[in-house]
Amino acid sequence: MDAILQTENLCVEYRARGLRRxxxxxxxxxxLSIHAGEVFGFLGPNGAGKTxxxxxxxxxxPPTRGTAYLFGIDVRxxxxxxxxxxxxxMTYYYKFLTAEELLRFYARVFGLPRLEADKRxxxxxxxxxxxxxxxxxxxxxxxxxxxxxxxxxALINDPDLLILDExxxxxxxxxxxxxxxxxxxxxxxxxxxxxSSHELGEVETVCDRVAIINRGELKAVxxxxxxxxxxxxxxxxxxxxxxxxxxxxxx
Amino acid sequence: MNTIxxxxxxxIKELYRRKDFYVLFVLTALITxxxxxxRFFQDPNIVRYVKDLCMLLIWISALLITIATAARQIPxxxxxxxxxxxxxxxxxxxxxxxxxxxxxxxxSGLVLVVFYTFFAIVTGSREQYWPVAxxxxxxxxxxxxxxxxxxxxxxxSIIFAAPSSTVTILFIVVAGILFLGGHLNTVALHNAExxxxxxxxxxxxxxHLELFDVRERVVNDWGLVSWLDCGLAALYAVAYTGLFxxxxxxxxxxxxxx
Amino acid sequence: xxxxxxxxxxxxxxxxxxxxxxxxVARAAWWNEVPTAADWNKxxxxxxxxxxxxxxxxxxxxxxEMFVMADAYFHSGYYPSxxxxxxxxxxxAMPAHGQVEDKNSTSDDFLGPPPDWxxxxxxxxxxxMHTHLDDxxxxxxxxxxxxxxxxxxxxxxxxxxxxxxxxYRVGGYWLRRLxxxxxxxxxxxxxxxxxxxxxxxLFDLGWLYNKDFHDANRARNVWLAALQSWQAQDITTxxxxxxxxxxxxxxxxxxxLAEVEEHAGNWSxxxxxxxxxxxxxxxxxxxxxxxDEARAKMTGQSGAPKP
Numbered sequence: 001m002d003a004i005l006q007t008e009n010l011c012v013e014y015r016a017r018g019l020r021r022x023x024x025x026x027x028x029x030x031x032l033s034i035h036a037g038e039v040f041g042f043l044g045p046n047g048a049g050k051t052x053x054x055x056x057x058x059x060x061x062p063p064t065r066g067t068a069y070l071f072g073i074d075v076r077x078x079x080x081x082x083x084x085x086x087x088x089x090m091t092y093y094y095k096f097l098t099a100e101e102l103l104r105f106y107a108r109v110f111g112l113p114r115l116e117a118d119k120r121x122x123x124x125x126x127x128x129x130x131x132x133x134x135x136x137x138x139x140x141x142x143x144x145x146x147x148x149x150x151x152x153x154a155l156i157n158d159p160d161l162l163i164l165d166e167x168x169x170x171x172x173x174x175x176x177x178x179x180x181x182x183x184x185x186x187x188x189x190x191x192x193x194x195x196s197s198h199e200l201g202e203v204e205t206v207c208d209r210v211a212i213i214n215r216g217e218l219k220a221v222x223x224x225x226x227x228x229x230x231x232x233x234x235x236x237x238x239x240x241x242x243x244x245x246x247x248x249x250x251x
Numbered sequence: 252m253n254t255i256x257x258x259x260x261x262x263i264k265e266l267y268r269r270k271d272f273y274v275l276f277v278l279t280a281l282i283t284x285x286x287x288x289x290r291f292f293q294d295p296n297i298v299r300y301v302k303d304l305c306m307l308l309i310w311i312s313a314l315l316i317t318i319a320t321a322a323r324q325i326p327x328x329x330x331x332x333x334x335x336x337x338x339x340x341x342x343x344x345x346x347x348x349x350x351x352x353x354x355x356x357x358x359s360g361l362v363l364v365v366f367y368t369f370f371a372i373v374t375g376s377r378e379q380y381w382p383v384a385x386x387x388x389x390x391x392x393x394x395x396x397x398x399x400x401x402x403x404x405x406x407x408s409i410i411f412a413a414p415s416s417t418v419t420i421l422f423i424v425v426a427g428i429l430f431l432g433g434h435l436n437t438v439a440l441h442n443a444e445x446x447x448x449x450x451x452x453x454x455x456x457x458x459h460l461e462l463f464d465v466r467e468r469v470v471n472d473w474g475l476v477s478w479l480d481c482g483l484a485a486l487y488a489v490a491y492t493g494l495f496x497x498x499x500x501x502x503x504x505x506x507x508x509x
Numbered sequence: 510x511x512x513x514x515x516x517x518x519x520x521x522x523x524x525x526x527x528x529x530x531x532x533x534v535a536r537a538a539w540w541n542e543v544p545t546a547a548d549w550n551k552x553x554x555x556x557x558x559x560x561x562x563x564x565x566x567x568x569x570x571x572x573x574e575m576f577v578m579a580d581a582y583f584h585s586g587y588y589p590s591x592x593x594x595x596x597x598x599x600x601x602a603m604p605a606h607g608q609v610e611d612k613n614s615t616s617d618d619f620l621g622p623p624p625d626w627x628x629x630x631x632x633x634x635x636x637x638m639h640t641h642l643d644d645x646x647x648x649x650x651x652x653x654x655x656x657x658x659x660x661x662x663x664x665x666x667x668x669x670x671x672x673x674x675x676x677y678r679v680g681g682y683w684l685r686r687l688x689x690x691x692x693x694x695x696x697x698x699x700x701x702x703x704x705x706x707x708x709x710x711l712f713d714l715g716w717l718y719n720k721d722f723h724d725a726n727r728a729r730n731v732w733l734a735a736l737q738s739w740q741a742q743d744i745t746t747x748x749x750x751x752x753x754x755x756x757x758x759x760x761x762x763x764x765x766l767a768e769v770e771e772h773a774g775n776w777s778x779x780x781x782x783x784x785x786x787x788x789x790x791x792x793x794x795x796x797x798x799x800x801d802e803a804r805a806k807m808t809g810q811s812g813a814p815k816p
Contacts, residue, residue: 058339060508078341086339092332094261096268108257109340137268153336163339291661292684292692299582299658392634433631434592436624459627467586467636473647480633487630 002072004161004192005034005057010066012052012216026052028216029066034194034209036160039187041207041224042196045243049216050196051089054165058086070161082110085159089166091146095139099130099149102138103156110157117156124152127182144175151182162186164195168202180206204235214243254342255350262354263361266320272362275312279366282308283373298377299470305373306466309366310393314425317359317397321404322417324351325503334508344504352401352496359397363390382469388476389469395488396463400425402495403458409502425460433461458491531562564669572670579662579679585647587636643686656683667696671703674710681713690721708742711735712762719769729769736762756789764790767799776807 010030016022027049034040044050055061056068059075073080093102100121107117125131128148133141138149147170154162167183168176176199183193183206197203203210204224211221219242220227224235232238266272283305291297325347328334337347367390375381403424407417431438435454439447462484465476561568581588623629640647642656663680666673677700684693697714701707712735719728739759767782780803787796 058335060335060338078343080341081339082341084339086336088332088335088339090332092335094265094333095331096265097261101264105257105261106336106340108260109254109337109342111253150336289661291664292657292689292696294657294660294689297657297661300661433628434590436628437592455625455627459631462627462631462634465634468634471582471585471636471647473585473636476634480630483630484634 002035003033003069004036004071005032005040005069005194007032007053007056007068008066010053010056010068011064012049012056012061013064025216027056027063030213030216030218032211032218032221034192036192037187037190038208039183039193039206040195041203041210042194042213043198043200043203043210043239044196044213047215048213048243050213051165052216053213054163054196057163058084083157083160085154085157085162087150087154087162087164087167089169091143091150093138093146093149093153096137098135098137099125099141099152100134102149103152106153106156112157120156120158124155127155128152128178143170144172147171147175148178151179159191161192161194164193166197167195168197168199176202200234200236200239210235212239212242219243254340254346255353258347258350259354259357262320262324262351263358266316266358266362271319272316275316276365276369279305279308279312280369283369287373287377296377298374301377302370302374302470303466305370306389306470309363309370310464310466312366313359313363313393313397314400314422316362317355317400318404318418318421318425319414320358321351321355321401322408322421323414324355324405325408326414326417329508338508345500348405348496348500348503352405355401355405356394356398359401360394363394363397382472384475385469385472388481389465392463392465392476392481392484395485396460398492399458399460399488399495402492402499406495406499406502409499409506428457428460429464432457432459459487462487569670569672572666572668572673572676575662575666575669576673576676576679579659579666579676582659582662583642583656585636585640585642587639657687659683664696667700667703671700674700674704674707677704677710678713681710681717685717685721690717693717693721706734706738706741708735708738708758708762711738712758712765715762715765719765725769725772729766732762732766732769736766760786760790764796767803771803776803779803780807 007030010027010032011025012027014024014026016024030049030053032053042050042053052061056063057070057075059078059081062076068075070080071083075081094105097105103121103124104117107120112120125134128151130145130148130152133145138146141149151167154164164183167179171179180202183195186193187206207224209221209223210227212219212227220238227242228235228238232241283301286304287298287301325334328337328347334347338344367386371381371383371386400421404417404421407421408414411417411420432454435450435457439450439454442450468474468476564571577588623632636647638647642658646655660680660683663676663683666676667680670676677697681693681697681700684690684696694714694717697710697717700710701714704710711731715728715731715735718724718731736759739762763782763786767779767786770776770779770782780800783796783800783803787793787800790796
């Protein structure tokens with residue numbers, strides 16, 4: 001089965017500022033392969049390289065070495081992003097637009113015909129429960145509402161691959177539940193979801209496969225049960241063990 | 252092109268939802284009406300000073316709005332991080348630059364239409380005379396000039412750290428070109444080498460924005476500039492605009508998004 | 510109701526404070542001393558207006574620029590920039606008092622041939638022909654009333670620099686040409702209020718009374734005052750006011766006084782003024798002829814025996 005998201009020996013190095021200009025590796029030879037229909041969890045502590053990986057996949061930063069492909073197209077080509085949806089961690093949308101205007105803007109960017117865009121916007125606003133607020137400016141929205149706008153814009157082009165960066169960050173339990181429901185629904189529709197998260201409980205519930213990255217290196221990848229293994233009771237314990245965390249009580 | 256026009260629409264929406272334009276328009280209108288209400292020697296037919304003042308205010312306001320709008324486009328996208336969901340779509344950085352340019356430029360055109368309509372109404376009510384063709388030509392020339400200014404400002408917004416510094420620097424540069432640009436050749440003649448060559452080089456490199464300033468002709472009823480000359484000036488503007496946009500793209504394509 | 514942002518209130522308060530401070534500082538000295546009539550009679554000619562308050566003596570520079578604006582308007586925008594003014598020595602001045610700007614003068618050549626293609630292209634976008642507003646302007650149509658467009662700048666020039674005699678004179682001249690003698694008179698009065706006893710303004714006022722109000726008596730009185738004022742000036746002041754030999758104004762005053770006396774039949778007075786004019790006029794031969802004619806008329810009237 002062809003992978004729809006693939007990285008081969010992906011390396012990203014940042015050159016530090018200052019006289020010495022030290023090289024700081026953010027990713028060291030990352031090899032990932034994600035297939036259609038999977039819900040894939042991308043885990044790691046802060047500074048592990050999760051956001052860097054997502055930034056490379058989305059074309060925000062070029063890789064130093066190695067390659068990355070979406071649907072078999074190099075990520076540096078804009079067309080590679082035609083069939084993906086992206087939900088950033090923080091709500092980064094034009095505050096002077098209404099939700100409807102924002103979705104219409106993104107629909108136009110994807111080249112959706114007017115009628116189809118209208119239909120899609122109505123469906124999405126209903127899905128994320130923002131119908132009553134569709135004509136209000138985004139700057140008047142609460143954080144939860146802005147997150148829901150984010151989900152709607154990520155789905156505007158009916159993407160085959162959804163890349164979510166900490167989708168439940170800052171949400172209340174109800175919001176988190178709704179996000180999980182959406183992910184589950186997408187999975188049932190045969191979509192692929194790639195998301196990074198710190199909520200290991202959620203990851204354990206929804207994901208088919210997970211990868212754990214630490215200090216730019218891939219430490220583990222496989223099915224949830226496979227990664228947990230016989231030695232750990234849950235994903236959290238496995239995660240801590242894999243990244244080499246030793247609790248003070250244990251030592 | 253869909254992407255570029257979509258971005259253009261967002262910029263225009265941003266302009267009319269911000270207060271800058273309304274504040275400057277109201278200020279221009281108030282000053283013009285106040286100046287026009289003064290009766291020098293009880294003569295109600297004196298109008299040229301009102302035209303002169305109003306056109307000056309239109310130029311200043313249009314430049315302020317254009318530079319301020321263009322200066323914050325890319326930095327605001329980076330600062331508010333709206334650039335990320337935008338570039339996560341099948342959009343290139345070049346399309347972002349073009350979309351921002353056309354948005355700012357068209358927005359400045361709309362601003363000019365509103366200002367010139369007000370100008371025509373105020374002066375026509377005094378003069379009982381509406382040289383619509385003259386006003387239209389003045390508007391078009393000013394709009395073409397604002398294309399160069401928009402492109403310059405977009406380039407400045409990539410190079411300089413903050414929108415405020417871009418606005419300040421570009422305003423000084425544009426004002427300098429308008430006031431002094433056409434006279435640098437005279438200044439050069441009064442200097443010895445190598446300063447003369449340096450000034451002459453600057454004279455030929457800078458975009459001569461004063462070419463598009465036909466206020467004296469409009470105020471003093473000189474009639475239309477030949478459309479051939481306008482066409483040449485437009486080509487000149489297109490060349491400089493293209494150059495600045497190209498430089499902007501070259502600077503932006505490797506720039507970090509954070 | 511939405512509360513206004515505190516920063517707006519702060520800005521408003523600051524503006525109010527600065528405005529009040531500006532106004533009160535000007536008045537503070539006055540509050541300490543009650544002005545008397547003697548103060549007004551001291552010959553203080555400076556107008557205490559808002560420009561003086563705001564700009565101080567710097568307002569005079571602005572006043573000069575306002576006059577230049579009036580000149581630029583008279584030439585429909587075809588006017589040398591400050592860079593071009595340095596280039597040419599010719600003073601691009603407005604005609605006044607019947608003077609006619611020499612059409613062959615170099616003033617219309619201040620641009621010169623374009624030094625490069627940019628300058629050549631720029632010429633098409635700016636006024637590029639020497640015209641006068643009273644001579645049809647750029648359109649070529651005779652619309653003398655368009656000269657009124659220069660008046661606001663002349664008024665501003667005198668408001669900013671009340672000692673700018675030339676501005677009063679030029680304004681008075683054009684108001685007369687625009688058939689507004691009352692406005693011209695009031696403008697000259699304003700000039701005299703700010704410059705008491707100025708011989709040039711008195712001369713122009715006399716001309717106005719004579720030609721527009723047809724009041725020869727009043728004109729005579731004003732011209733006499735002008736003559737006395739001129740004679741009271743020292744030679745340096747006369748020269749600075751009236752050219753290198755300081756005599757042109759004297760010539761004008763005496764010739765016009767002679768004319769008024771002639772019309773009134775006061776031949777001896779007329780002769781006296783003609784003799785005074787002959788001493789300074791460049792047209793002394795013509796003046797001599799007038800003297801001879803006046804003598805002949807005076808002799809004829811006194812009933813000298815016919816040969």
